[in-house]
Amino acid sequence: MEKVSVFGAGSWGTALSYVLAQNNHNLLLWTHRQEQADEINQHTNKRYLKDTQLPENLKATSDLSEAVEHGDIYVLAVPTKAIREVCQDIKKSLNRKILFVHVSKGIEPDSLKRISEMIREEIPEQWIEDVVVLSGPSHAEEVVQEHPTTVTAACANTEAANRIQDLFMNHYFRVYTNTDVIGVEIGGALKNIIALAVGITDGLGYGDNAKAAIMTRGLAEIARLGVKMGATPLTFSGLTGVGDLIVTCTSVHSRNWRAGNMLGKGKSLDEVLEEMGMVVEGIRTTKAAYQLSKAYDVPMPITSALYAVLFDNVSTDDAVEKLMGRMKKNEMEDLINLL
Incomplete structure (x- = not known):
């Protein structure tokens, strides 16, 4: 049994806490809102997972110092834009090495840092055992229904990745390991951009042809950028x-x-954000990604079109x-360049 602190009580942080509690780990879930902590301690989190009964051993707190003191493993489940602030608050009372796990999917604009890089910038190296990325096709709503789900724990240190694999793995939540941190982070972050683009084509009333095209060509431009940044090409087929x-x-x-x-x-974008009422990582x-495409001189037409919108x-x-009117290309040459 591990002592784990989860930071962030949105849908994904709560769903992962559900898994950890079912795996009988000593778990504490932190939220910055006392009323949400109180509700979770009564075994629901209706704003994010309205029909879910949470395990009785899933405990929550709004006291950050209590969460910092509790765990030997920290799971960071806050939005990308909150990573630095939460890490800065954590380090104020940190006094031992911690294995960090991040489960958010984004890139920081302007600095162009991946989340693992942001964590290492904010937490002193002396307190970091390692940083593991947990990512994959995993909707929180399905995890808490115990539908079969598979994800990847990525870290250059295979021992750390194996420890997180053991932490989360159970009969409905399967965890693989990978050493390609760059590829896992880039794939997880940039797929949100392509999902926005697919949503637009669906909203415009286009059919499956357009959806398949955006997804396929979107994966190609994700891989192009990832490989240029140092990722392994095969990661993007996983x-x-x-x-x-x-x-x-x-x-x-x-x-x-x-x-x-x-x-x-x-x-409008403002209307969308108001109606959603939750973080839409793909917008940021x-x-x-648009800035990265310029910095690495990688053509990313779908990303550029979405940025313009x-x-x-x-x-x-x-x-x-504009996307459909671009100059002619050879598909196989494009794919071969990734190898």
Whole structure:
């Protein structure tokens, strides 16, 4: 049995806490809202997982120092934009080495840092045992229904990845390991961009042909950037590449698909964000990926088109027309360049 602190009580943090509690670990879930902690301690979190009865051994607190003191493993399940702030608060009372696990999917705009890099920048090296990425095709709503789910624990240190594999693995939650941290983080973050784009095409009333095209070509540009950044090409054909892309582009549970769908139906970005009421990671990641494409000189036409829609007030119809009117290319040459 491990002592684990989970930071962030949104849908995914709560779902992973559900898994950990069922695995009989000594778990404490932190939220910054006392009323949410009180509700979780009564075994529900209705805002995020409205129909779920939480295990009795899933305990919550709004006292950050209590959560910092509790665990030997920290699971960071806060949005990308909150990673630095939470890490800065954690380190104020940290006094021992901790194995960090992050489960968010994003890139920081402007700095262009991956989440594992952000954690290492904010937490002193003397207190980090290692940083593991847990990622894959996994909707929280299905995990708490105990539907079969597979994810990947990625770390250059295989012992750390194996420890997280053992921490989460059970009869419905299967965990693989991988050493390609860059590929896993890039695949997990950028698939949200493609899901936004697919949602837009669905909102515009286009059919399966358009969806298949966006997903396939989207995976190609994710892989192009990832490989240029040092990732292993094969990672993008695995759970955190094509697997996560499929589930995020095709599921009603996907916030990014829903946001894109509303944009395609003519709603403004502000209207979409107000209606969603939850973080849509793909919007912020689109800006970061657009900046990365320029920094690494990697062509990313779908990302560029989505950036124009989100930040340059280009209409969705005009963005699609521009995508379809690009110069001719040879598909096999494009794919061979990844190898």
